[in-house]
Amino acid sequence: MKHWLRLHGLAIARTIKALLRHPFSNGMNLLVIGIAGAFPLALYMVISSVAGVAQKLPVEPQISVFLKTDAPAEAGQSLYKQLQGHTELQQVRFVPRDQALKDMQSAVGVDDLLAGLDNNPLPDAIVLKAKLSTPALQLERLQKELAANPIVDSAQLDSAWAQRLQHLLSLGQTLLQAVVVLLAVALVLLTGNAIRMQILTRHDEIEVAKLIGATDAFIRRPFFYFALSQGLLGGLIACGIVAGGIYWLNPAVADLAHAYGQQFTLQLPGPLEAGVVCGVTLLLCSSGAWLAVRKHLRKFH
Amino acid sequence: MIQFQQVTKRYPGGFEAVKNLSFEIQSGELLFLAGHSGAGKSTLLKLIAGIEKPTAGAVLVNGQNVARLSRTSLPYVRRHFGLIFQDHKILFDRNVYENVKLPLDITGFNGMEAKRRVLAALDKVGLSGKEKLNPISLSGGEQQRLCIARAVVHRPAILLADEPTANLDRDNAHDILELFKSFHQVGVTLVISAHDETLMADYGRRILRLKNGQFTA
Numbered sequence: 422m423k424h425w426l427r428l429h430g431l432a433i434a435r436t437i438k439a440l441l442r443h444p445f446s447n448g449m450n451l452l453v454i455g456i457a458g459a460f461p462l463a464l465y466m467v468i469s470s471v472a473g474v475a476q477k478l479p480v481e482p483q484i485s486v487f488l489k490t491d492a493p494a495e496a497g498q499s500l501y502k503q504l505q506g507h508t509e510l511q512q513v514r515f516v517p518r519d520q521a522l523k524d525m526q527s528a529v530g531v532d533d534l535l536a537g538l539d540n541n542p543l544p545d546a547i548v549l550k551a552k553l554s555t556p557a558l559q560l561e562r563l564q565k566e567l568a569a570n571p572i573v574d575s576a577q578l579d580s581a582w583a584q585r586l587q588h589l590l591s592l593g594q595t596l597l598q599a600v601v602v603l604l605a606v607a608l609v610l611l612t613g614n615a616i617r618m619q620i621l622t623r624h625d626e627i628e629v630a631k632l633i634g635a636t637d638a639f640i641r642r643p644f645f646y647f648a649l650s651q652g653l654l655g656g657l658i659a660c661g662i663v664a665g666g667i668y669w670l671n672p673a674v675a676d677l678a679h680a681y682g683q684q685f686t687l688q689l690p691g692p693l694e695a696g697v698v699c700g701v702t703l704l705l706c707s708s709g710a711w712l713a714v715r716k717h718l719r720k721f722h
Numbered sequence: 723m724i725q726f727q728q729v730t731k732r733y734p735g736g737f738e739a740v741k742n743l744s745f746e747i748q749s750g751e752l753l754f755l756a757g758h759s760g761a762g763k764s765t766l767l768k769l770i771a772g773i774e775k776p777t778a779g780a781v782l783v784n785g786q787n788v789a790r791l792s793r794t795s796l797p798y799v800r801r802h803f804g805l806i807f808q809d810h811k812i813l814f815d816r817n818v819y820e821n822v823k824l825p826l827d828i829t830g831f832n833g834m835e836a837k838r839r840v841l842a843a844l845d846k847v848g849l850s851g852k853e854k855l856n857p858i859s860l861s862g863g864e865q866q867r868l869c870i871a872r873a874v875v876h877r878p879a880i881l882l883a884d885e886p887t888a889n890l891d892r893d894n895a896h897d898i899l900e901l902f903k904s905f906h907q908v909g910v911t912l913v914i915s916a917h918d919e920t921l922m923a924d925y926g927r928r929i930l931r932l933k934n935g936q937f938t939a
């Protein structure tokens with residue numbers, strides 16, 4: 422056990438030496454890993470920040486159905502009755518045109534303007550509140566059905582924008598997955614290539630070591646430690662880049678949100694996100710190293 | 723200690739470097755391999771160390787068939803050997819001390835005792851005080867001594883030297899052979915190859931003469 426620890430200690434010492442021997446090229450490599458990791462992390466932070474806000478929004482699925490002004494009153498009433506029996510709706514309210522005008526007068530305070538009108542320009546309306554559990558697709562189908570009804574002038578799904586946001590978010594998540602997969606492959610190849618270069622430059626050392634009785638594990642060890650250090654440091658750099666970027670962007674984001682009467686800032690990556698990013702980069706870099714070592718150390722006898 | 727049983731080595735392309743050789747090397751023996759370059763001396767040494775595997779026959783070291791060893795156990799067998807290569811295989815990205823320490827690093831041997839052994843090996847070959855130098859600044863004879871120091875630092879039971887005197891003048895070559903003789907005196911088994919037989923004659927040991935992969939006399 423002590424012997425084993427000593428072998429690993431020696432390997433770590435040699436790794437640090439190797440890192441310091443080429444500070445520039447290793448630094449560049451780290452930066453590339455950091456940037457590759459920062460991209461999906463930044464995307465994730467934006468999506469999760471927006472999703473956090475989107476969840477708090479009152480998304481009451483509501484459909485406002487405006488009837489044609491020339492539609493017969495009985496037809497409106499029968500549609501109203503018919504909708505009352507709909508299982509997905511929790512509340513169906515009929516708003517007669519006179520009521521709507523009164524409401525408008527009291528709400529907006531435009532008596533004079535409205536008094537100037539010869540007749541009531543507002544149509545009869547039916548306001549439908551759906552159950553929260555109703556899937557968006559079903560609501561959209563209902564909205565289309567109603568819009569197609571000959572007595573209906575227009576049917577508006579009021580939560581449409583919130584749903585669009587949800588769609589946008591899920592698109593963002595899909596995009597994030599694609600980015601993660603692509604960059605994961607890139608990281609494996611990148612580390613694999615870096616290790617391959619190291620194996621090439623240390624060809625003589627590996628050859629001699631093997632000839633005088635080094636085990637495969639002895640030869641592999643420093644490359645694995647190198648890859649692990651690259652993964653860990655690269656992950657930390659990624660977190661640093663994202664934290665710095667968000668810190669720098671947040672005042673502008675807050676101003677923008679303020680202009681819409683909202684309070685919103687992007688979240689900084691926490692210990693959980695940092696841990697996941699470092700863990701993933703560690704894993705990817707070591708698999709890259711594993712591939713390179715497996716492929717290129719075979720040829721030494 | 724080392725046994726060849728009808729060993730043939732054919733390289734890819736069909737060239738037979740060693741043809742149906744059988745012989746034995748006793749523990750503690752000092753054996754010379756003579757012959758022109760291309761006679762099969764290097765191949766024979768490589769077969770002993772398990773660097774090459776025989777096409778036919780068996781090479782036994784301490785009763786173990788070297789060719790049958792798994793990839794994981796071969797390194798441990800290699801550690802019984804001290805290898806002195808024809809092309810030196812010195813690492814020029816590190817100093818003399820670190821070059822000699824390499825076999826100890828491999829076995830995880832570290833600390834004061836390791837340092838003491840490296841310095842002792844360097845002292846033995848006459849390179850004391852040069853441990854901080856880059857080996858590129860050493861002369862040909864000194865580089866050869868560095869190789870010897872690296873080969874003996876882990877105190878192997880068998881020393882295999884491929885043309886250790888090839889590029890040295892007569893005085894230097896004699897010094898190197900005297901060094902080998904001193905290892906022989908403390909019980910190390912030595913197999914030394916050379917194309918110049920006049921050097922070996924002075925030592926009156928067994929000489930195996932190779933020609934086209936076969937023994938001649």
